[in-house]
Amino acid sequence: MPEGVAGASGQRATRAQTWRRRGADVAAVLVPTVLFALARTVDSNLLLLVTIMVYVVLAQGVNVIYGFTGYLPFGYVGFFGAGAYGTYIAVAHLGAGAVEATVLGGVCAVLVAIVLIPLLRLRGAYFAIASLAAALALSSLVSNPSLQSVTNGPYGADLSQVFSSGGSYWTAVVIVAFAMLVVVVLRRSRLGLQLRAVRADQVSASYAGVNVVAARTGAWLLSALLAGLAGGVYAWAISTFYPTAVFDTTISLFAIVFALFGGVGTVLGPVVGAVVLYYVYNAIGVNDPQYFQLIFGVVIVVIALFLPGGLAAVLLGARRRLATRGADAG
Amino acid sequence: MPAESASAAPIGEAPPASALLAVAAVTKLFGPLRALDEVSLRVDRGEVLGLVGPNGSGKTTVINVISGLLAPTSGRVLLEGQDVSGKAPFRLARRGINRTFQIPKPFPALTARENLAVAFHGSRLTDAEILELVGLGGREERLASELTASDQKRLDLARALVTGPRLLLVDELGAGLSKTELDELAGILRRLVAELGMTMVVVEHLMGFLEQVADSVTVLNAGAVIFSGGLSEALSDPAVVKVFIGG
Numbered sequence: 405m406p407e408g409v410a411g412a413s414g415q416r417a418t419r420a421q422t423w424r425r426r427g428a429d430v431a432a433v434l435v436p437t438v439l440f441a442l443a444r445t446v447d448s449n450l451l452l453l454v455t456i457m458v459y460v461v462l463a464q465g466v467n468v469i470y471g472f473t474g475y476l477p478f479g480y481v482g483f484f485g486a487g488a489y490g491t492y493i494a495v496a497h498l499g500a501g502a503v504e505a506t507v508l509g510g511v512c513a514v515l516v517a518i519v520l521i522p523l524l525r526l527r528g529a530y531f532a533i534a535s536l537a538a539a540l541a542l543s544s545l546v547s548n549p550s551l552q553s554v555t556n557g558p559y560g561a562d563l564s565q566v567f568s569s570g571g572s573y574w575t576a577v578v579i580v581a582f583a584m585l586v587v588v589v590l591r592r593s594r595l596g597l598q599l600r601a602v603r604a605d606q607v608s609a610s611y612a613g614v615n616v617v618a619a620r621t622g623a624w625l626l627s628a629l630l631a632g633l634a635g636g637v638y639a640w641a642i643s644t645f646y647p648t649a650v651f652d653t654t655i656s657l658f659a660i661v662f663a664l665f666g667g668v669g670t671v672l673g674p675v676v677g678a679v680v681l682y683y684v685y686n687a688i689g690v691n692d693p694q695y696f697q698l699i700f701g702v703v704i705v706v707i708a709l710f711l712p713g714g715l716a717a718v719l720l721g722a723r724r725r726l727a728t729r730g731a732d733a734g
Numbered sequence: 735m736p737a738e739s740a741s742a743a744p745i746g747e748a749p750p751a752s753a754l755l756a757v758a759a760v761t762k763l764f765g766p767l768r769a770l771d772e773v774s775l776r777v778d779r780g781e782v783l784g785l786v787g788p789n790g791s792g793k794t795t796v797i798n799v800i801s802g803l804l805a806p807t808s809g810r811v812l813l814e815g816q817d818v819s820g821k822a823p824f825r826l827a828r829r830g831i832n833r834t835f836q837i838p839k840p841f842p843a844l845t846a847r848e849n850l851a852v853a854f855h856g857s858r859l860t861d862a863e864i865l866e867l868v869g870l871g872g873r874e875e876r877l878a879s880e881l882t883a884s885d886q887k888r889l890d891l892a893r894a895l896v897t898g899p900r901l902l903l904v905d906e907l908g909a910g911l912s913k914t915e916l917d918e919l920a921g922i923l924r925r926l927v928a929e930l931g932m933t934m935v936v937v938e939h940l941m942g943f944l945e946q947v948a949d950s951v952t953v954l955n956a957g958a959v960i961f962s963g964g965l966s967e968a969l970s971d972p973a974v975v976k977v978f979i980g981g
């Protein structure tokens with residue numbers, strides 16, 4: 405063989421790796437999107453499908469903020485509710501179309517997140533509790549009767565004038581694609597790398613020139629955007645709702661459990677977690693919600709104690725063990 | 735590097751333009767503890783200042799204050815005559831001050847290459863050249879957590895170098911290294927000064943190491959400067975001898 409082949413084949417190997425990685429990224433965005441787009445042919449309950457997609461997006465939003473920064477947002481539902489009400493206000497008062505209104509719902513959640521940036525100064529349980537308190541405060545603000553002219557206060561929002569089960573379904577599919585794209589790009593991006601560094605060692609990251617506050621704020625706003633879009637499309641799909649329905653802290657809890665169960669820090673983990681657990685919930689939980697919350701509570705404890713990496717870690721671990729066994733045998 | 739213009743400040747106000755770093759009467763209190771007591775230092779461009787003193791005398795605190803991890807309780811840190819006291823490390827890193835840690839602090843779950851990729855890039859050297867320079871060539875894809883203690887120190891140094899520091903603060907890089915490794919490291923620091931025009935403050939207990947790299951030394955005791963001058967004069971200064979041998 406001519407000289408230099410070793411180097412060239414080495415290069416080819418890395419190029420192959422690059423292509424494989426790109427392929428995996430594209431598949432991670434396309435496969436869930438296409439599956440959800442096709443889902444309507446097997447399950448005609450479009451509201452159920454939208455709800456599952458909403459949880460996929462929320463779980464990815466938790467992935468962005470918790471998986472990349474370590475902030476556990478128990479008040480995550482605040483952004484969801486802000487998105488739902490932003491969408492309602494855009495339709496009812498600005499005369500926006502449903503799709504634009506959904507986008508404005510996302511913007512509305514980002515505005516709330518901007519106001520709440522100071523919460524990022526808190527850590528651990530203090531942050532978790534403060535974010536929950538912020539969500540409760542937002543909820544009582546929205547449902548305050550004196551804001552009836554804006555939010556219709558406690559009497560609930562009505563979006564039936566723009567109702568479209570197909571429209572909200574396809575918008576949800578697009579939002580799922582967007583959420584997948586956000587996570588895939590974030591993982592490969594410089595910001596993603598910086599956030600991993602900040603999580604590992606804040607001081608070292610700062611000396612590396614990383615603006616720790618700005619990097620965390622970026623993740624915070626992105627995760628708020630995802631929750632806001634999810635809230636917007638959910639509001640559109642269910643058409644009429646009370647404040648308590650879109651500021652229900654169970655929504656935060658579900659999103660966190662789904663993300664943790666599937667595996668934060670991975671691209672597909674939260675999707676699998678949301679789909680599997682929501683179907684389980686839908687099969688047994690809706691009728692007996694009290695048992696279901698008990699089960700979810702236990703799932704959180706078990707994951708926290710035994711499976712910090714979620715389902716993804718179990719699967720990756722099994723693959724690695726198989727690989728080493730194969731290597732040992734060969 | 736662009737040519738630095740001379741400071742327009744009146745004489746006596748700012749140090750001469752050749753002083754890259756001036757620490758002016760910095761005091762740092764930790765509660766009742768006076769960790770630094772009116773410490774003043776000056777490091778000229780291209781100079782290597784050795785910083786010595788017994789354990790707990792405040793050497794690391796000096797580095798922490800200069801590099802922005804701690805704000806001084808009083809006094810000022812001047813970079814090229816400009817007050818940079820209390821600016822965050824990431825801002826100072828971008829302005830050309832960086833440091834290594836007494837106990838290295840790489841990002842354990844990232845590879846050596848990723849550890850550098852995270853950083854703000856201000857050096858004219860590539861990451862590969864920097865890894866080569868510090869002696870980590872061929873270990874780019876290792877996780878930092880898998881590196882030996884000595885290699886983690888090299889990685890710490892490399893990450894600081896990526897940001898292109900004009901002023902490098904080195905905190906006990908030599909501790910725990912073999913004689914061969916020490917000589918190699920001294921050679922690396924000398925190259926940084928000679929080839930990249932770097933200015934340094936080097937904290938070190940090992941006099942043999944300082945002899946190889948430092949132009950002058952400042953001796954701290956209990957947070958106060960007790961000597962500034964040449965290394966050989968320091969070793970014959972009665973106050974210094976008393977601290978190191980009598981204390």
Ligand SMILES: Nc1ncnc2c1ncn2[C@@H]1O[C@H](COP(=O)(O)OP(=O)(O)OP(=O)(O)O)[C@@H](O)[C@H]1O
Pocket residue numbers: 764767769787788789790791792793794795796836
């Ligand atoms: N963040 C802090 N909070 C409280 N006290 C501190 C802090 N950092 C340092 N100190 C105290 O300040 C004094 C100086 O510490 P410093 O680490 O600067 O000493 P040093 O000269 O680097 O010592 P060594 O040779 O052991 O590294 C010590 O008494 C130390 O305990």
Ligand SMILES: [Mg+2]
Pocket residue numbers: 793794795836
């Ligand atoms: Mg020290």
